[in-house]
Amino acid sequence: MYHHLPVMLKEVLEYLQPKSGGNFIDGTLGGASYTLALAAAVGPTGRILATDLDELALENARQKLTDLNLNNVVLARTNFKNIKEIVAAKFPATTKFQGIVLDLGLSSAQLEDETRGFSFQGERPLDMAFGDELKLTETIVNKYSLLDLTRIFREYGEERFAYQIAKKIVEVRRRETIKSTKDLVDIILSALPARFRASRLNPATRVFQALRMETNQELESLRAVLPLALDLLSPAGRLVIVSFHSGEDRIVKNFFRDHNRQELEILTKKPLGPSPEETNANPRARSAKLRAARRIQTRSPN
Numbered sequence: 001m002y003h004h005l006p007v008m009l010k011e012v013l014e015y016l017q018p019k020s021g022g023n024f025i026d027g028t029l030g031g032a033s034y035t036l037a038l039a040a041a042v043g044p045t046g047r048i049l050a051t052d053l054d055e056l057a058l059e060n061a062r063q064k065l066t067d068l069n070l071n072n073v074v075l076a077r078t079n080f081k082n083i084k085e086i087v088a089a090k091f092p093a094t095t096k097f098q099g100i101v102l103d104l105g106l107s108s109a110q111l112e113d114e115t116r117g118f119s120f121q122g123e124r125p126l127d128m129a130f131g132d133e134l135k136l137t138e139t140i141v142n143k144y145s146l147l148d149l150t151r152i153f154r155e156y157g158e159e160r161f162a163y164q165i166a167k168k169i170v171e172v173r174r175r176e177t178i179k180s181t182k183d184l185v186d187i188i189l190s191a192l193p194a195r196f197r198a199s200r201l202n203p204a205t206r207v208f209q210a211l212r213m214e215t216n217q218e219l220e221s222l223r224a225v226l227p228l229a230l231d232l233l234s235p236a237g238r239l240v241i242v243s244f245h246s247g248e249d250r251i252v253k254n255f256f257r258d259h260n261r262q263e264l265e266i267l268t269k270k271p272l273g274p275s276p277e278e279t280n281a282n283p284r285a286r287s288a289k290l291r292a293a294r295r296i297q298t299r300s301p302n
């Protein structure tokens with residue numbers, strides 16, 4: 001059973017304001033909570049396009065849509081950066097959307113999937129791909145240069161011991177291929193000064209996050225999709241992004257700022273976080289940041 005507790009669903013809907021007959025895009029289907037809520041709100045005359053790279057997310061959504069007898073959702077297994085092609089293929093020409101939402105990162109189901117290596121618990125293959133780009137994480141760990149590993153651990157993981165960990169990886173892989181998440185966790189632990197091994201919440205968290213972001217080229221996909229999403233919005237259409245990483249939030253913030261008053265009106269001066277109640281119920285929501293903007297009505301040529 002696919003399991004993911006949605007983050008900031010109530011706030012997302014408040015900003016998207018879905019109405020009967022509307023068209024919306026959910027670029028990150030995951031456990032389908034946003035998609036199902038939108039599908040219910042727009043009713044049979046509306047359409048939701050939902051994309052995800054993960055076949056398990058699509059399978060789960062197909063099942064739920066059948067159970068709920070909802071026929072207004074178009075599912076596509078793709079990277080959201082291909083959104084224009086998918087819209088062109090599946091919707092009438094010139095279709096515009098009243099809202100587009102992205103809820104970035106990974107789902108709880110992916111974290112718990114024992115066939116993949118998103119979690120540092122247990123012994124799993126070094127595979128952190130959302131889709132099926134198999135072996136990519138293993139290649140990064142075993143082939144990237146010392147410099148590149150250090151850079152991604154620092155930039156994506158904000159890991160203080162980026163260089164020490166990268167150096168240890170390079171040392172170990174000279175003797176043998178690093179194959180499992182457990183091998184990697186052991187290497188990370190051995191690279192840290194003793195007092196940090198015990199004192200940190202989980203010493204592998206940051207490196208795992210960095211490898212996942214590099215495997216899926218997450219910041220690149222986000223940078224690519226924002227201008228496309230802007231193009232696909234109808235006048236007064238809304239763009240809502242929930243991010244979990246400072247690098248992601250910066251990209252969204254800068255994009256909104258660069259288009260402010262020309263094409264977008266920013267609806268969140270500061271990013272919105274989850275309520276204390278939500279954080280208590282779902283600690284994963286803790287680092288969520290929601291930013292929303294509305295497309296400015298473009299004047300007609302006459």
Ligand SMILES: C[S@@+](CC[C@H](N)C(=O)[O-])C[C@H]1O[C@@H](n2cnc3c(N)ncnc32)[C@H](O)[C@@H]1O
Pocket residue numbers: 004005006007027028029030031032033034035051052053054057078079080081103104105106107130221
């Ligand atoms: C946090 S979950 C979304 C949860 C969802 N909002 C819900 O209500 O259950 C993020 C999902 O986005 C997918 N994803 C991440 N980056 C993607 C990309 N560039 N293109 C398509 N899907 C992506 C992941 O595979 C994952 O299933």
